[in-house]
Each structure stands twice: as structure tokens, then as C-alpha cells.
Amino acid sequence: MPMFRRIQVSLVAATAVIAGLATPALAQSGCELKIGSMGPMSGGGAQWGLAMDGAARMAAAEVNAEGGLKVGDRKCHVTVVAYDSKYTADGAAAGSNALAAEGIHFIIGPVGAPEATGIKPILGRNQQIAWNGSYAKDAVTTRYPLMFHLGPGPGGWADSVIKEALKHWKIQSVALIAPNDQGGTDIVTVDEVAYKDNGVKTTSEYYQRGTTNFAPIITRVLATNPDAVDTASSPPGDAGVIVKQLRLAGFKGPIGRNGGPGTEEILRVSGGMDVLKDFYWYAGPPDTPEARVIDADYKKLLGKDQTFGASLWGDLPGARMTLKAISVAGTIDDVQKVAEVLRHLPVDDPNLGKGVWSGQKQFGIAQELMYPFGVGIIKDGKEVGVTRVEPKL
Amino acid sequence: MHQFLEAAIIGVGLGAQYALLALGFTLIFGILGVVNFAHGGFYMLGGYVAYTCVAGLGLAYPLAVVVAMLATAALGWLFELLLIEPLIDDHLATLMLSLGLYLIISTVVLAIFGPISMEFAFPVTGSFHAGSVYLPRENLIVLAVCLVAIACLWLVLFRTDLGRALRALADDRAVGMAQGLRPRLLFPLAFALATGLAGLTGALVTPILSLAPGVGEPVLATSFLTVILGGLGSLGGAALAAFIVGLVEAYTSVYFGGSIGALVLFVMVLLLLVFRPTGLLGRDVRGA
Incomplete structure (x- = not known):
């Protein structure tokens, strides 16, 4: 090998080694976790979709206010990417793909039964956990275990x-x-x-x-x-x-x-x-002093009043528990591991109180969050x- | 029997609203040869302008309706003059331009007012009741205004020099221009007339139904369906078809349910396109 070629190869190898050594340090300091929010954000059901987005943003703001979400030995800054799935099956499926293209594995939403139907079959392929708030008869099923449900349904x-x-x-x-x-x-x-x-x-x-x-x-x-x-x-x-x-x-x-x-x-x-x-x-969720704290915190963290009423209260625990599961699992990429942790997290929200993992009787899978309701x-x-x-x- | 009467009342009310929208839509196609996909946007904008005038500026509702009509007419005039006119003979370009305008209107409305419905109520409420048959006062007022507006439009188009000039351009633009008619002056006016009608309808109808971003989409669909039924470009056809659509929608929904009602309209248009492609009163060829 001629001298010039040897020097060139050595330089490339040295650069690769330095880059390899530097990568964990860079990742540690610049960890960003993107989560998705999904639902109808325009039209007749917009209030529900925007509540879902508000819940995701509030949960993200809560952990960011603490310096980020602890994932292993890193602190990750959480950002939210919203997708208007327009209360349609194709909208939700397209939303799942669009969010996957941005490397997003965790979705707070969608809202409606058509959206839940559209997104369920592709969650596995896109390796995404989603929380639907729909009242569908098959809101969660054993066939699609990455789908969770913000219950209760009708x-x-x-x-x-x-x-x-x-x-x-x-x-x-x-x-x-x-x-x-x-x-x-x-x-x-x-x-x-x-x-x-x-x-x-x-x-x-x-x-x-x-x-x-x-x-x-x-x-x-x-x-x-x-x-x-x-x-x-x-x-x-x-x-x-x-x-x-x-x-x-x-x-x-x-x-x-x-x-x-x-x-x-x-x-x-x-x-x-x-x-x-x-x-x-x-x-x-019932209107209690503890639940109203959510409104005050929302304003403090996001700088504006929440206008979604109790919908936001009902959606927030799903977003909070997702972030908690990511932290406990210590990974932002291994979706199966996060899902497994999530299934075993105790249902106890700081504002809504104690709830249960329901759904076994109705859906055959206990992936439905159920809190007291009014x-x-x-x-x-x-x-x-x-x-x-x-x-x- | 009361259901039959009730359906007739509802159908005529719907027909008058659809007629105002369809006349504007078909006016633009008949005279300019442009399919205006922003028509529903002007309807929505009319509602929001009226709402802003009432809730934000404290204007009386009738004045707000006039402002909404003038504002949407002015926007339509500008849009035609600045964007449509230079590309008037390129049908695909004008279609895309109007679609783009609709998206811009929707996005601006969404950004300013947010996605949820506005609290915008008609100033007159209550109903006249005769046994089981009822007639909401607000619907009666809207029907009366719609019928007056249709009559005014007819007078303008068939009893004034402006109307004659517009119809001449619609019949044959080349001959019209040879006679001294100026499309660059008249086309924006025609466009303004049509978008003003859409804005007027939006200002009248959204307080009795609802006002939210997206209310223009079903309006565009209904207008399109109506003018196809009546014959694209035919003013008489659009008016006739609007009342047929209103009555068919009312009767089928009352007797067969909401899902069947929507289906019947599309089947009706489908059959018409098969057996009479020009629509009820449409012509074979547009002159303009």
C-alpha cells in the first residue's frame, strides 16, 4: 500500500474511533424524545383531539420542568408532534406512518373508533404504542397488544x-x-x-x-x-x-x-x-379540587388556560404513564419492553387518584385505564x- | 300527514339555501368557465365575518350580514382580478388556484378562531306551531332573505345592462368582446357577485346551524351536486335543482333516515349523468 494511501486509511480509521467514542457523550447531552399526539384537531370532534394533544404536551412539560425524562443514565427533553387524523381510519393510519417517519414510537391518541380501527393493524409494523380514547367495541384486543385504551368506554x-x-x-x-x-x-x-x-x-x-x-x-x-x-x-x-x-x-x-x-x-x-x-x-373524571390542580398546572407549564374540560383530565394519565414506563424501562427505542413495563405499572394518578387496569372482561385484555368517573x-x-x-x- | 308537511317546509328551506350557493357556483362556471373550489370557503368566511362583526365589533346582525356579503364579494373580486384573470383560459390552473384559496381561507380561519364551534346565535328564535307542524322563525327569515336575493340576482342578470353583458360573454366571449364588452372588467364583477352570494348564505345560515372551520366542505359538495343536476352553467337549472335537492333530501331523510337521504341524492345525480349528461337544463357546449 503506498504511503499516501496508508495515511488516508489511518486518518479515516482514527476519525471513526473518535466519532465512536464521542457518540455516547453527545447522545447523553442531547437526548430528545419525540412523542406523538393524534386525534381530530379540526371539525366537529376537534375538542377531543385537542384535549389529547393538550394531555401529551402537559405530560411532556411536567417532565421537562424536572430537567427532562430520566431514561437510563440520560435526561431526555420531551417534545410533542401533533397529527390531525380527522376522526377517520385512513387519517389515523397515515398519521401513524407520518409519526413513524419522524422516529416516534409513542402516540397519545387517537380519539375515535374509526381512527382506532385504522391505526391498530400498523402499530406492530411501526413499533408504536398508542392510546385510543374511543368507545369502539374492540378498542383493545389481544391481536394488537401495542394498543392501550383510555377508558372507560360505554x-x-x-x-x-x-x-x-x-x-x-x-x-x-x-x-x-x-x-x-x-x-x-x-x-x-x-x-x-x-x-x-x-x-x-x-x-x-x-x-x-x-x-x-x-x-x-x-x-x-x-x-x-x-x-x-x-x-x-x-x-x-x-x-x-x-x-x-x-x-x-x-x-x-x-x-x-x-x-x-x-x-x-x-x-x-x-x-x-x-x-x-x-x-x-x-x-x-369527576370535578374535584385535585383534578382542578391539573388546570392550574397546565396554565403554569404551558402558559395558557386549558379549554378542553374533563377530556384533558381523562387523557392525561395515559400520557403520564407512558413517560413513566419509558423511564422505568430505561429505553426510548425498545417498544416491546416499554409496553411490558406499562402493563404492570400501578394505576394511581396524582390528580385522579387510584384506578384499575380493566378490559379483561370486555376485551379479553386488561389494557384499559379506568378511573372514577362522573x-x-x-x-x-x-x-x-x-x-x-x-x-x- | 304532519310529517309530509314538515318535510315540505324543511325541503323548501334547504332548497332556498342551496339555490343561493348553487347560483353563485354556476354563475362563475357559466360566465368564466371556472370551477370554483373555494366556494365553500367563501360561505365559511361569510359566517366568520358576520360573527366578528356581531361578537367583536358589536354591530347589529342585519348590518353584519351586509358587511359579510360585501367583504366576501370584495375578496372574490380581488382574487379574480389578480390571480384568476391572467390564467382564465387555463382550466386546470384556475381549478388549482381556487382549491389553494380554499385551503388558505380554512387555515387562516383555523389560526385566528381555533378549531371549535363559535357561539353565534340567530337574533330571532322560537317557532310557529300548528298542531304537530312547526316552522322555526329563523328559518322563515332566512328563507325570505334567500328568495329576495334570488329575485335580485334574476333582476340583475335579466333586466340590466350588466346582466346582459355577462350573459353575452357566457354565450360567446369572442363575439361579446367584438361588440365592445370588456371581460377584464366584467369577469371580476361576476366573480364578486357569486362569492358575495356565498358569503351572504354563510352569514345567514351559520347562526342557525353551526360555525366552525370545515363548514365549507359539505357546502361545496352540495353546490357541486346541485349544479351538476341542474346543468353546469345553467342559472335556471341550478335554481330548479336546488329545490329538488332540498326536497329530496328532506323527504328521503324523514321517511328513510339520514343515511339513505344522502345516498339517494348521489344515486339521482348518477342516473342523470347516465341518461342526461348535460343535466336538467344544461347546454351541450359552453360558448365562453
Whole structure:
């Protein structure tokens, strides 16, 4: 080998050795953990998607305020990348791929049943853990073990909501209104069973997502002369229009929401308490002083008020537990190891209190977080309050 | 029986709203030969301008509606003059430009107002009831304004020199120009007229339904469906089709449910395209 060539090879080798030695030090000082947030961040269900994003950002801000997330001997700065999956299966699948392209293995979201259906099959391929907040009948399954569920779903609370409503109103029949996709039909099916178990007759009416004027559907619904109408999992924006048009049509009975939270937006769109009048709903985590600390901390950490209500409270434990599992597992790359740690973490949130890993009975896999939840009642245009219900397996 | 009457009332109300939107959409295609994908964006913008006037500036709602109509007309005029006009004969370019404008409008609205629905209520509430049949007062007012606007548009197009000039350009631009008509002056006016109608509809309808980013998308779909049914470029066809669409939507939804209602409309358009591709009152060839 000529002299010049030997010198060249030696220089390259020396550079490689120096680079190899320097890499851990660089990684240690510049560790960045990107996590994803996903859900509908525009349109009728935006409040839910933005709550999911807010939860991810708050959990990240909490650990960053402590100097970063401890992973092995490193402290990692956590950043959040948001993806608007638009409440669709293809949106969530595309979101999973887009986040994977950025090296993201942990997703707080998606929100809806169609999104959960779209993302589940590709989580394994993309090596990602996701937390869906959907009310799908198969929100988690043994087939897709990297999917976790921010519970409870309607199977966990519909019975309690209906029982509470029956204490305030005489309801012998109910008409349920929901979108005609999986985000509507899955929930209505569960709600129907819960109503029937409580002796209430049901009729169901589905609409095409994107419907803006519900007047014809309301005419059809009112022809069945129901005692109550339940907006089920209709997005809050749609539910607000439904409430407004029901009242304009002269419907005076109670209106229920055995679906996701969103009462603030329903109030805003429908025209306020005087229009809403009599209303019962699944309120998510109960409004307690401890839960309200989340709002104060959110403002302190992120510099603005949280406007997502109890949705953020319900999503936050999933984000916190994911970061905790990463820290305990000591890796940001070995997703299987993080998932295994996550499954065995105790369910005890600093703000929401003790909960349980549920889901074994309904889904065959205990990957559903369940905390105490509330059932809200508005009667004669006045908020009666939110009744606390303890989680049960 | 009350369901039948109720469906008719709802259908006519929907038809009038669809007519205002479809007339604007078809006006732009008929005169300029441009498929305006930003039409739903102007509807949404009309709603947000009216909301800002009422909630932010404290204007009375009727004045806010007028401001919304003028603002969307002004934006439409500028858009046509500055961006569409230089590329007026390139159909693909104008289509992409209008699609781009819709995305810009949506993003700006999202950035300024956020993704959630606004608290924007119609100033008149309540319903007239006759037995089981009801008629919301707000719908009655919107219907009346829509019908007046349609009548005004008809007067402008068929009883004024401006209307004659616009229709002449739509029939045959080359001959119209040879007669001294100036497309560079008239096309932006036609565009402004159409986008002003979309803005007016948005300002009228969003308070009785909801106002959020994305409300323009179903509007564009309905407008497109209506003008295809009526015949692209045909003003009479668009008005007729709008009321047919409104009534079909109302009756099918009332009697067969919301899912079937949406399906029937698309099947109807599909069948029409097979058996009468020019639409109900469309022509074979556009002159412009």
C-alpha cells in the first residue's frame, strides 16, 4: 500500500474511533424524545383531539420542568408532534406512518373508533404504542397488544348514566342519534343494551358524517314520540345543532349524551342552558379540587388556560404513564419492553387518584385505564351537579 | 300527514339555501368557465365575518350580514382580478388556484378562531306551531332573505345592462368582446357577485346551524351536486335543482333516515349523468 494511501486509511480509521467514542457523550447531552399526539384537531370532534394533544404536551412539560425524562443514565427533553387524523381510519393510519417517519414510537391518541380501527393493524409494523380514547367495541384486543385504551368506554359507564337519569326523569323510551360509521354504531349498540337492561325502549337513527342540518332527521325521530333523545357519540358540534333543532321542533323531554364529554361545546352551539334545559351526560373524571390542580398546572407549564374540560383530565394519565414506563424501562427505542413495563405499572394518578387496569372482561385484555368517573345532570336549565361513580372490574 | 308537511317546509328551506350557493357556483362556471373550489370557503368566511362583526365589533346582525356579503364579494373580486384573470383560459390552473384559496381561507380561519364551534346565535328564535307542524322563525327569515336575493340576482342578470353583458360573454366571449364588452372588467364583477352570494348564505345560515372551520366542505359538495343536476352553467337549472335537492333530501331523510337521504341524492345525480349528461337544463357546449 503506498504511503499516501496508508495515511488516508489511518486518518479515516482514527476519525471513526473518535466519532465512536464521542457518540455516547453527545447522545447523553442531547437526548430528545419525540412523542406523538393524534386525534381530530379540526371539525366537529376537534375538542377531543385537542384535549389529547393538550394531555401529551402537559405530560411532556411536567417532565421537562424536572430537567427532562430520566431514561437510563440520560435526561431526555420531551417534545410533542401533533397529527390531525380527522376522526377517520385512513387519517389515523397515515398519521401513524407520518409519526413513524419522524422516529416516534409513542402516540397519545387517537380519539375515535374509526381512527382506532385504522391505526391498530400498523402499530406492530411501526413499533408504536398508542392510546385510543374511543368507545369502539374492540378498542383493545389481544391481536394488537401495542394498543392501550383510555377508558372507560360505554360498557363501563352507560348503565350508571342511565340509572342516574332515571332518578330525575321518567323515561320509558329513548331515541338515539349518532353518525352511521363505527364511531356511532359501536356506541349506540352498547347504549341500546344498557337502556334495555334498565327497562327503556330504544329506537336508533343514524346520519352521514358531514350532515349540517338535522331538521329532517329530527322530524323522523320525533315521529316515534320518545320520552328522551340521546345524542350518543355525535361530535359535540353536531350534538349542539341537534339539541337546538330538537328544542325548536318543540321537544321538551330530557336530552342525553351517552357518548364522549363535550357539554361546553354543546352548550355554546345550542344556545345555552335555557335551550339545553334538561340534560344528562357521561362527564368523564369527576370535578374535584385535585383534578382542578391539573388546570392550574397546565396554565403554569404551558402558559395558557386549558379549554378542553374533563377530556384533558381523562387523557392525561395515559400520557403520564407512558413517560413513566419509558423511564422505568430505561429505553426510548425498545417498544416491546416499554409496553411490558406499562402493563404492570400501578394505576394511581396524582390528580385522579387510584384506578384499575380493566378490559379483561370486555376485551379479553386488561389494557384499559379506568378511573372514577362522573355523571352530570342539568335540570330546568340549572346544573344539578356531577355524581361520582367508582370504577369496577 | 304532519310529517309530509314538515318535510315540505324543511325541503323548501334547504332548497332556498342551496339555490343561493348553487347560483353563485354556476354563475362563475357559466360566465368564466371556472370551477370554483373555494366556494365553500367563501360561505365559511361569510359566517366568520358576520360573527366578528356581531361578537367583536358589536354591530347589529342585519348590518353584519351586509358587511359579510360585501367583504366576501370584495375578496372574490380581488382574487379574480389578480390571480384568476391572467390564467382564465387555463382550466386546470384556475381549478388549482381556487382549491389553494380554499385551503388558505380554512387555515387562516383555523389560526385566528381555533378549531371549535363559535357561539353565534340567530337574533330571532322560537317557532310557529300548528298542531304537530312547526316552522322555526329563523328559518322563515332566512328563507325570505334567500328568495329576495334570488329575485335580485334574476333582476340583475335579466333586466340590466350588466346582466346582459355577462350573459353575452357566457354565450360567446369572442363575439361579446367584438361588440365592445370588456371581460377584464366584467369577469371580476361576476366573480364578486357569486362569492358575495356565498358569503351572504354563510352569514345567514351559520347562526342557525353551526360555525366552525370545515363548514365549507359539505357546502361545496352540495353546490357541486346541485349544479351538476341542474346543468353546469345553467342559472335556471341550478335554481330548479336546488329545490329538488332540498326536497329530496328532506323527504328521503324523514321517511328513510339520514343515511339513505344522502345516498339517494348521489344515486339521482348518477342516473342523470347516465341518461342526461348535460343535466336538467344544461347546454351541450359552453360558448365562453
